[in-house]
Amino acid sequence: MRKEDTEEFEVRRRMGMRMLARGASQAEVVRALGVTRQTASRWAKTLAEDSGSWRARMRGHPSRLSEQQLRRLDRLVRGREPQEHGFAQYRWSVALIHDLIEREFGVRYESIPNVLRILREMGLFPRNGWGVSMIRRAWRRLESDGKPVPW
Template sequence: MGNPAGVRRDFEELEERRLQAAQLLREGVHQAEVARQVGVHRQSVSRWATQLQQGGMRALKKAAHAGRRARLRPEDLRRIEKGLKRGPEALGYATSLWTAWRVAHLIEQECGVKYHPVQAWRILRQLGWSCQRPAGRALERDEDKIRRWKQQRWPEIKKKPGKSAAPSSSSTKAD
């Protein structure tokens, strides 16, 4: 069943629930009734009962952490950020555009850890970087000429509403 995506688990509350169930089980309450009282599925109570028999109350204590241990240390993340600020040209790429593949390559070069490009973008978001698309602009573009044209020439050629004489109307009746 698992946890809905993005919802953090409260490990203390989960441990409290398991310990409450263990107490009820030790008092001789049936597993189905324990499940109803604690608010969990009967299979969870069955699993807890097995753990209680095999390892005692210690087996029902909370886990130290959830999920796989991170492969990158905080100092690795700082090195990656420095590499990102240097730009992709520092890795030998011709353009200054970071792609998922390039970021994954940077992580492998800096930290010796190989990641899929999707995971590389997750690491970027963790570092506070966002996905941005560069504006496509011509190399010959002259910003001063463009600004002058917008200020001087554009107002001259821009259509202006004409002086309105009589309001126009049309008949919607069929003759």
């Protein structure tokens, strides 16, 4: 998620939790802020557990790649082939971009799904097809077969 998106969502989260604290229904929050019912429900549950939680700081870890590094990654991958960067493969894969990130930026992601999330946010990887659950299943299958995991 880009920093701007995270900040916008944080503003909506605070507004939604304030609305709920003042007695608005979850449906009103959904309509007013354009969030899902599940999101409004999660906010209401959080608010019920801790009435001051709408003041909480932003959640989640900050991105390990800066905006400048993400732009550079986009230039390295989009419209280019892996061979241009010394890889033997003919098509980009999440695992290959995982290796490229480590080599170019010195940042090692322990989880392939994290790299997949970054690529999807950048528009470099399709949202349908190989989702995180499919990658996890493939990972478990490779580990259970005793074969080395390719990333």
